[in-house]
Amino acid sequence: MKKSLTFLGTGTSQGVPVISCSCEVCKSKDKLDKRLRSSVLINIDKKNILIDSGPDLRLQLLREKVMKIDCVLFTHEHRDHVAGIDDLRSLYYSNKNEIPLFMSSQVYEALKRDYSYLFSNLNYFGKPKFLVNIIKNKPFKIFEEKIEPIQVMHYKLPVFGYKISDLAYITDANYISKLEKEKLKGIKILVVNCLQIERHISHFNLDECLDLINIVKPHKAYLTHISHNLGLHKTVQERLPKNIYLAYDGLKINF
Numbered sequence: 293m294k295k296s297l298t299f300l301g302t303g304t305s306q307g308v309p310v311i312s313c314s315c316e317v318c319k320s321k322d323k324l325d326k327r328l329r330s331s332v333l334i335n336i337d338k339k340n341i342l343i344d345s346g347p348d349l350r351l352q353l354l355r356e357k358v359m360k361i362d363c364v365l366f367t368h369e370h371r372d373h374v375a376g377i378d379d380l381r382s383l384y385y386s387n388k389n390e391i392p393l394f395m396s397s398q399v400y401e402a403l404k405r406d407y408s409y410l411f412s413n414l415n416y417f418g419k420p421k422f423l424v425n426i427i428k429n430k431p432f433k434i435f436e437e438k439i440e441p442i443q444v445m446h447y448k449l450p451v452f453g454y455k456i457s458d459l460a461y462i463t464d465a466n467y468i469s470k471l472e473k474e475k476l477k478g479i480k481i482l483v484v485n486c487l488q489i490e491r492h493i494s495h496f497n498l499d500e501c502l503d504l505i506n507i508v509k510p511h512k513a514y515l516t517h518i519s520h521n522l523g524l525h526k527t528v529q530e531r532l533p534k535n536i537y538l539a540y541d542g543l544k545i546n547f
């Protein structure tokens with residue numbers, strides 16, 4: 293079965309360039325240094341699974357000419373991963389199908405609080421229909437495809453990574469327990485957040501990513517959720533070991 297992952301965005305919460313920053317990365321003319329907020333689109337047998345609906349969702353879906361989303365998986369409730377949820381309305385209007393959302397109860401509580409109009413019981417004109425599925429740290433199925441959550445820590449906040457077939461997508465992590473790392477054994481493609489060169493309180497830095505990749509030993513690894521502090525795409529890529537790639541916006545990989 294044909295499966296692909298498209299990076300809709302590969303930037304950290306501020307995106308790259310950062311507003312009002314004049315560092316060389318933010319001033320770079322290379323389009324690989326332009327990073328919208330992180331999310332991915334997984335396509336499995338013509339079904340579109342969106343992981344996170346960040347604040348740049350509208351631009352991302354227009355850029356990739358996405359005509360439908362069959363379901364959304366959320367990793368956690370931070371704004372750079374959910375703030376585009378309102379733009380799912382347009383897809384509901386054109387396709388008329390309710391959109392299944394998969395999230396932890398912690399994410400659901402946050403979304404109900406922050407986007408109460410989307411989740412209220414009141415039916416008003418223009419309200420999209422979402423079908424909320426609360427998930428736990430246990431495998432579940434979407435369209436016959438097994439999805440295995442991987443619980444990682446974003447400083448003190450639990451975040452879900454997702455394993456689908458031989459691919460794992462892990463964003464906003466700075467710690468993965470031994471038990472959860474077991475789930476990554478044998479995967480072929482690892483996508484993992486890599487914020488910057490310096491250590492950070494809630495994200496892996498480059499060295500920590502390389503350590504993780506060394507343990508997991510995927511065939512290929514892609515780094516995402518990148519800040520301007522990581523450096524110019526071209527320069528960083530040249531220094532990376534074989535089979536480790538900096539992701540960029542619009543990159544599509546098959547798995």
Ligand SMILES: [Zn+2]
Nearest residue numbers: 305370372464
């Ligand atoms: Zn984030």
Ligand SMILES: [Zn+2]
Nearest residue numbers: 313315318520
């Ligand atoms: Zn900058």
